[in-house]
Amino acid sequence: MEIAGCHRLELSYESACSRLHGHNWIVTVYCRAATLNADGMVCDFKHIKDRIHGYLDHGNFNELLPFNPTAENLARWITQQIPECYMTAVQESEGNSAIYVADDAPAHLPHPFSI
């Protein structure tokens, strides 16, 4: 999913990222379940989109989230919002991505961009 928004980062060094600026974050959420639910799904994509995109899109992440909104922290937060999610990839801009993998993720992970 693509999420538009803005943030500024609290950093220990001089950076343009400390000034308010925008991104179109590209977020990929990976979910799993031992069995599919009665609808034949792990989790409806719409529920994920409503919860994450619906909350963050066109928002100021510094106001919406209780932490420094780096791509890494954002990936961890998104993973924690969805019970079935074990991994989240957040691309902040071309070539700049972070992936968070939960501690209880399966041993053999798919390539993040293969599915």
Ligand SMILES: [Zn+2]
């Ligand atoms: Zn940024």
